[in-house]
Amino acid sequence: xxxxxxxxxxxxxxxxxxxxxxxxxxxxxxxxxxxxxxxxxxxxxxxxxxxxxxxxxxxxxxxxxxxxxxxxxxxxxxxxxxxxxxxxxxxxxxxxxxxxxxxxxxxxxxxxxxxxxxxxxxxxxxxxxxxxxxxxxxxxxxxxxxxxxxxxxxxxxxxxxxxxxxxxxxxxxxxxxxxxxxxxxxxxxxxxxxxxxxxxxxxxxxxxxxxxxxxxxxxxxxxxxxxxxxxxxxxxxxxxxxxxxxxxxxxxxxxxxxxxxxxxxxxxxxxxxxxxxxxxxxxxxxxxxxxxxxxxxxxxxxxxxxxxxxxxxxxxxxxxxxxxxxxxxxxxxxxxxxxxxxxxxxxxxxxxxxxxxxxxxxxxxxxxxxxxxxxxxxx
Amino acid sequence: xxxxxxxxxxxxxxxxxxxxxxxxxxxxxxxxxxxxxxxxxxxxxxxxxxxxxxxxxxxxxxxxxxxxxxxxxxxxxxxxxxxxxxxxxxxxxxxxxxxxxxxxxxxxxxxxxxxxxxxxxxxxxxxxxxxxxxxxxxxxxxxxxxxxxxxxxxxxxxxxxxxxxxxxxxxxxxxxxxxxxxxxxxxxxxxxxxxxxxxxxxxxxxxxxxxxxxxxxxxxxxxxxxxxxxxxxxxxxxxxxxxxxxxxxxxxxxxxxxxxxxxxxxxxxxxxxxxxxxxxxxxxxxxxxxxxxxxxxxxxxxxxxxxxxxxxxxxxxxxxxxxxxxxxxxxxxxxx
Numbered sequence: 006x007x008x009x010x011x012x013x014x015x016x017x018x019x020x021x022x023x024x025x026x027x028x029x030x031x032x033x034x035x036x037x038x039x040x041x042x043x044x045x046x047x048x049x050x051x052x053x054x055x056x057x058x059x060x061x062x063x064x065x066x067x068x069x070x071x072x073x074x075x076x077x078x079x080x081x082x083x084x085x086x087x088x089x090x091x092x093x094x095x096x097x098x099x100x101x102x103x104x105x106x107x108x109x110x111x112x113x114x115x116x117x118x119x120x121x122x123x124x125x126x127x128x129x130x131x132x133x134x135x136x137x138x139x140x141x142x143x144x145x146x147x148x149x150x151x152x153x154x155x156x157x158x159x160x161x162x163x164x165x166x167x168x169x170x171x172x173x174x175x176x177x178x179x180x181x182x183x184x185x186x187x188x189x190x191x192x193x194x195x196x197x198x199x200x201x202x203x204x205x206x207x208x209x210x211x212x213x214x215x216x217x218x219x220x221x222x223x224x225x226x227x228x229x230x231x232x233x234x235x236x237x238x239x240x241x242x243x244x245x246x247x248x249x250x251x252x253x254x255x256x257x258x259x260x261x262x263x264x265x266x267x268x269x270x271x272x273x274x275x276x277x278x279x280x281x282x283x284x285x286x287x288x289x290x291x292x293x294x295x296x297x298x299x300x301x302x303x304x305x306x307x308x309x310x311x312x313x314x315x316x317x318x319x320x321x322x323x324x325x326x327x328x329x330x331x332x333x334x335x336x337x338x339x340x341x342x343x344x345x346x347x348x349x350x351x352x353x354x355x356x357x358x359x360x361x362x363x364x365x366x367x368x369x370x371x372x373x374x375x376x377x378x379x380x381x382x383x384x
Numbered sequence: 385x386x387x388x389x390x391x392x393x394x395x396x397x398x399x400x401x402x403x404x405x406x407x408x409x410x411x412x413x414x415x416x417x418x419x420x421x422x423x424x425x426x427x428x429x430x431x432x433x434x435x436x437x438x439x440x441x442x443x444x445x446x447x448x449x450x451x452x453x454x455x456x457x458x459x460x461x462x463x464x465x466x467x468x469x470x471x472x473x474x475x476x477x478x479x480x481x482x483x484x485x486x487x488x489x490x491x492x493x494x495x496x497x498x499x500x501x502x503x504x505x506x507x508x509x510x511x512x513x514x515x516x517x518x519x520x521x522x523x524x525x526x527x528x529x530x531x532x533x534x535x536x537x538x539x540x541x542x543x544x545x546x547x548x549x550x551x552x553x554x555x556x557x558x559x560x561x562x563x564x565x566x567x568x569x570x571x572x573x574x575x576x577x578x579x580x581x582x583x584x585x586x587x588x589x590x591x592x593x594x595x596x597x598x599x600x601x602x603x604x605x606x607x608x609x610x611x612x613x614x615x616x617x618x619x620x621x622x623x624x625x626x627x628x629x630x631x632x633x634x635x636x637x638x639x640x641x642x643x644x645x646x647x648x649x650x651x652x653x654x655x656x657x658x659x660x661x662x663x664x665x666x667x668x669x670x671x672x673x674x675x676x677x678x679x680x681x682x683x684x685x686x687x688x689x690x691x692x693x694x695x696x697x698x699x700x701x702x703x704x705x706x707x708x709x710x711x712x713x714x715x716x717x718x719x720x
Contacts, residue, residue, distance in 0.1 A: 111486055113574040113604050113641070116493055148494050188485055190574075218485035220460050247638035262572055262638025263546020263601050266627040267669055270651075273630045274668050282631070284638040286482075315548040315555075317517060318404060318480075318529040347531050347551060368552060369670050 006214045009052045011094040012228045013192075013210025020183045022176060022194075023206045027096025036077030039095040041070040046098040049076045055086040056129060063090065066098055091232065099206060104196035105163060106130055107177065108211075109146070109184045111191075118146040118184060120177065124163045126196035151181050164199075172205040173197065188218035237300040244296040246285055253278025254308040255379050256301035256339075258294070260285050260319040268313045271368065277376035280307050285319070294327025295334075302337065309340045309379035313368060316347025325353035329360045340378035344371035386521035386566045387541070387586040387593070388476055388510070389452065393525045396421040396450040396474075398441065398465045399457035400432045404480075408456065408529055409433050415532040417525040420448035441465075441472040452476040454518060454527050462514060463488035470496050470509050477577070478527050479513035489514055489575045496577060505585045511577025515639070517547040517569035530554075530567060538563015540676060541587035543580060544599035545572045545606075545641070549627055553599060553669050560673035562680070565593045572601065572639030580610035588618050595621045595680050597672055598663075600654055602628035603642045607654035615661035621679035624658040625666045626651045 008016065011029040018024050026043055029052065030036040040047045051063030058064050063085050067073035073095060083090045104126030112119040122142045125133045133140055144159055156174035164170035176197065184192045193211040200206065219225050234242070241248035247262065251269075255277050259265035262284045269279040281301065285293045301307055314324050324345060343364040345353055350366075357364050365371045395412065399405040400422025410433050413419050421436050421444040428439030438444040441453065453469040455462055455478065462481040469477045470492075477496065496511045512519065518528010522535040529547070534555040540562050544550040550569050557564065568583050570576055580598060587593045596618070600607035607626060614622050628637055629651040636643040643649070655665045664679070666672045 111490075111574065114606075114609075116490060116575055185487065188487055190486065215486050217459065217483045218487065221485075247636075249632075249635045249637065251632065259548075261546060261548030262642055263544070263549035263599070263627045264552060266601060266629075266631055266637050266642070267546075267549050267552070267625075269631070270627065270629045271668055279630065282635075282637055286638075315551045317531050317548060317551055318408070319548075346555070347534070369668075 006216055006219075006225065006229065007054050008210070008212040008214065008228060009054065009092070009230075010050060010210050011052055011092070013212040014094075014207070016183060016187055016212060017207055017210050020179050020186075022179045022183070023204070024210070025097040025099055025206060025208070027094055029092050030077060030095050031092050033074045033078040033081065036093055036095050037070045037074040040067060040073030043095065043097050047073055047095050048098045049073060049080055050094045050096070051080050051083060051085060051090040052092040052094055053085045053088040053090055055088055058085060061085045088233075099198060099208065100201050101196070101198045101208070102201045103199045105173070105199070106133070106141075106195045107173075107180065107197045108191065108193035108195070109180055109189070110193075112145065115145055117148070118181070120144045120146060120159065122159065122163060126198070130193075130195065146181065151178060153178060166203065169199055169203055169205055176205060176207065183212075187212075188215045188222065189213060190215050237303050240296055240300050241283075244293055246283060246293060246297060246300070248300055249282040250304065251279055251281050252306075253280045254306050254383070255375055256280045256283075256304065256307040256310040257313065258283050258285060258297045258301065258310070259313045260315065260324075264313065264315060268311070268368070268372065271372045272311075272376065275373055275376055277372070277379060280304055285324075291323055291327035291330055294324050295331040298328070298331045298337075302335075302339075307339060308382040309342065309375050310337070311371060311375040312341070312343045312345065313371060314345040314347070316345065316349060316353075319347075320349045321345045321347060321353035322349040322356060325356040328362070329356060332360070339382060340375075342371050342375040342378060344368055386524060387590050388512075388566060388568070389519055389521050389525045389527050391418075391524050393452050393527065394418050394420045394448065394450045395452045395454060395525070395527055396423060396441065396444045396448065397435070398423045398453055398455045398469065400424055400435065400437055401427050401430075402456055402458075405456035406432055409435065411529075411532065412454075412526055415526045416523075417527065420450050441468045441474065445472045445474065450474065452527060453478065455479040455481055455513075457481060459483035459485075463492045466492035466511060466514075467495055470499055470511075475508040475510070476527075477509060477511045478516070478518045479511065479577070480516065480518055480528050481513075482515035484514045484573070486573070486575055489573060493575060493577055505582050506589065510582075512568065513571040513573075513577060515573045516571030516576070517550060519566060519568045521566045522564055528569070530569065534558055535567060536563035538565070539592065539594035539680065540564045541583075541590065541593040541596045542567040542599075543583035543587070543596065544569055545601050545639070546599055546627060549599060549669070553597065553625070553672050556670060556673050557597070557676065560677060562673055562676055565590060572641050574604065574641045580606050581613045584610060584613060584618055584622075588620060593620065594683060595623070595676050597623050597625075597676060599625045599627065601626060601639065601642050602631050602637065602651050602654075603639070603649045605649065608657040611654075611657040611661040611663060614663055621676075621683055622663050623666060623672055623675045623679065624655075624663050625669060625672055626654045626658075629655075
């Protein structure tokens, strides 16, 4: 799960990282009230998960609460990179003398958290990595953690003033706690700013949480953007399915992420367009299959549906039962092609044929068949 | 011959009394695997499918002389199960469970590594997974959830990040008459115990493995590294496949590891890296058996022709340069 800036700052503040006072607002009125309570110059920032918010007009300064109202109204009317702005963060504005970049990311290859630090802050780090990779300092964190002296020595490499380096080291140590205890895949501060008075503060927060760890973070639930979820995404999440909607017209239900990707690739290879990625996962019960069909039929672009099941931990008869149950409840208006093979394949075939459905065993054949059916519907 | 598991595998099942654990214990026994015990804390003293259940792995090892463990316990407890198996002296730990937080996997990975000692790729203990289908040595043993009916003994080593895609390809290999030495599903998580390079090392060292099928997917750069390793160290023919050619960037495709970010980890880059290393890449799964058959045929012909002149080990070497080596495009572009 990717957190919004205001959520990331909430998490940062919990661990004592220096963030400026601020609050999220969903209406211009709320923005005005927050601005009044903060007092003085405030910055109003669109809360969407997209880079380049400033360029898109999603970040504005306001001197008075009234101005905050107006600016918030303008920003809340924006759509940035296809994402409607539903909230703004209203925060105390800061003078900036210098901007740095600091992040901790999981390095899967080295199997250790990686600190990335640069004196080139405020711009996208991908850009720095492309144009001036030598300006990024990388250091892995050892298994037994990060020592304060290591953090100080690292920061002293980019902060010319040692007192600032010491402050930044404290930020790094706290950021590492956020990363570890917060189960993050990424914790990024860009910019990590120094004020003219020499204070080091986190002016932005980009946090990606490891979804697998949600069982031990009950507080994550309230960060979820329920209103940004489509019906399909919501149902998929509730039923434990992996679902990504795409542009095409062939709905696919597959067990296993690799096979699901390969199925999409094969559809494209034979001249079709997949409507989605949908993995019903391992030990699938009939309920998951019902949910999957509901999600796919909820996508109006879908012209034909393909089931591609290779039973292992998934039992083909479970899937067949799920298909039959949902078709009894709500018959399909588009053609259905079923491919299944593997664990309990014979039982599954029996269940399907009792209901008048056939199934193939070849993936290539099934994909070609579903493309043909979709084209018949289109014609 | 085979790698990692065979007739001498003595297996315990951690989480044997759960739904998946119980079901697959039965499947593994039916396949002929020596399942010598199971572990579920609090259920010691009972049995499951006539297999004795113990409260701890240490007790199970003491009573059964188990050398391998397979883990089906829920995600929240799976890392602890890996630690327990490693500390009890299990040599091969296979974690089927999906959904482990990366932080937990990382701890377990480093524990296993510390017991083995770094720079010892063929040593013990070894962790496979998490979030993997396990492994199978046709006709000898299966550890995990790979369906037994789709494999056959033969000369091909199979290593894959995926589960069901592996079944798909293995079945097509078997249907084409290409049996397998061992099939290993290494898992699709960002951090895994055994990677492509480990598996390639094992297959390269196994005298019965004549060719290797490698199936990767989008995300990370394990495929690029595997390509480089194959170019330098693997003398046996390899066929590669990469899933996710049509996956859009920034979207997680099911596996926690399968996400393209920042312009790295795309299927296109990975395929280019394999091709630059002289490894033929199948565009679709059904091309894999044909490519493998051709390469095996060529290798055997070459071996037969060369057999009179030199030792087999020598002959493997000259065959690779048949392919024109392009500079490793993927490697130059790769960001860290």
